[in-house]
Amino acid sequence: MGTTMLRLDTPDTAFVHWLNSRHLNPSPKTVDSLWLNITSLCNQRCAHCHVRASPDSGIHMTDDIIQQCLRVLEKFQQIRTVDLTGGAPELHPGFERIVGALTEMGKKVVVRHNLTVTLDGNPVTGESKLALPQFFADNQVEILASLPYLEAGPTDAVRGRGVFRKSIESLRLLNAAGYGTRGLALILVVNSDQPLTLSGRIELEQLFKSRLGEFGIMIDGILTVTNLIIGRHAVSLRRRGRLRNTENSLRRSAIELSIERALCRSRLSVGIDGRLYDCDFNFALGLPVGDIFAFDLDRLLARDIRFGEHCYGCIAGAGSG
Numbered sequence: 001m002g003t004t005m006l007r008l009d010t011p012d013t014a015f016v017h018w019l020n021s022r023h024l025n026p027s028p029k030t031v032d033s034l035w036l037n038i039t040s041l042c043n044q045r046c047a048h049c050h051v052r053a054s055p056d057s058g059i060h061m062t063d064d065i066i067q068q069c070l071r072v073l074e075k076f077q078q079i080r081t082v083d084l085t086g087g088a089p090e091l092h093p094g095f096e097r098i099v100g101a102l103t104e105m106g107k108k109v110v111v112r113h114n115l116t117v118t119l120d121g122n123p124v125t126g127e128s129k130l131a132l133p134q135f136f137a138d139n140q141v142e143i144l145a146s147l148p149y150l151e152a153g154p155t156d157a158v159r160g161r162g163v164f165r166k167s168i169e170s171l172r173l174l175n176a177a178g179y180g181t182r183g184l185a186l187i188l189v190v191n192s193d194q195p196l197t198l199s200g201r202i203e204l205e206q207l208f209k210s211r212l213g214e215f216g217i218m219i220d221g222i223l224t225v226t227n228l229i230i231g232r233h234a235v236s237l238r239r240r241g242r243l244r245n246t247e248n249s250l251r252r253s254a255i256e257l258s259i260e261r262a263l264c265r266s267r268l269s270v271g272i273d274g275r276l277y278d279c280d281f282n283f284a285l286g287l288p289v290g291d292i293f294a295f296d297l298d299r300l301l302a303r304d305i306r307f308g309e310h311c312y313g314c315i316a317g318a319g320s321g
């Protein structure tokens with residue numbers, strides 16, 4: 001059976017010209033991971049949030065779309081990992097049900113966890129979320145927890161007042177449930193405006209382990225993510241006069257690194273509205289490549305990835321897209 005390629009308008013950006021100048025046409029290799037953006041609701045309102053999640057932004061993925069995602073995941077066994085993200089994915093009213101269904105299917109479930117939701121609870125309903133660490137452990141969920149800095153000042157400046165203190169408390173609860181202590185992996189996602197070298201990352205990981213050790217907290221490692229220049233982060237860099245310098249630095253790093261590692265070559269994101277995207281950042285930028293209700297793996301593997309200016313940061317810094 002022939003496969004029709006999905007040809008979509010790709011922004012005419014410096015990144016696309018850079019690819020063309022090197023005769024590079026990176027194409028999808030596989031889809032082994034699906035990201036589900038299940039809610040825009042969050043208990044925080046972070047300055048760098050690329051999807052502008054907040055306590056006032058309560059759009060949840062509907063049951064219809066979730067059921068269709070589950071059907072696709074059941075059918076395509078090669079999609080082994082499901083990343084639940086948002087907003088704070090734990091604030092979707094069906095969060096526990098979704099995790100249960102995925103676990104039953106034998107999928108590896110990863111939750112992008114902001115740490116504070118455990119203590120803050122649901123900002124709309126007031127529902128307590130204190131049971132989350134034990135729920136994660138019972139379902140063997142892998143946690144990618146956000147802690148951008150090791151001090152209260154910069155953390156609270158980016159993520160809100162009191163966030164550092166609550167994050168430390170929440171990490172202790174995760175340790176008590178077995179994360180970082182009894183075989184359940186606890187990885188921290190650390191944001192950076194600039195991409196780091198390998199030795200820089202190792203040094204930073206040691207620093208995080210030793211400083212958190214002073215609080216009696218154990219972690220397994222860190223994952224560094226470059227803040228992409230979109231959404232609130234772009235506005236903030238422009239206001240501080242740092243936009244051009246940061247863009248140039250990401251550009252130089254991207255040129256040195258391989259396009260092979262682009263995450264969009266092995267995963268897809270599902271937006272709250274059920275549309276499919278190459279990655280979470282293309283979701284934030286509104287650049288769809290399909291729809292979960294018309295999921296055709298052959299066509300998706302033959303698609304053109306919608307590269308844009310933001311891809312410099314993602315490729316250079318192992319972005320979370």
Ligand code: SF4
Nearest residue numbers: 042046049053087114
């Ligand atoms: S915790 Fe995550 S989802 Fe929530 S506002 Fe911050 S970056 Fe966005």
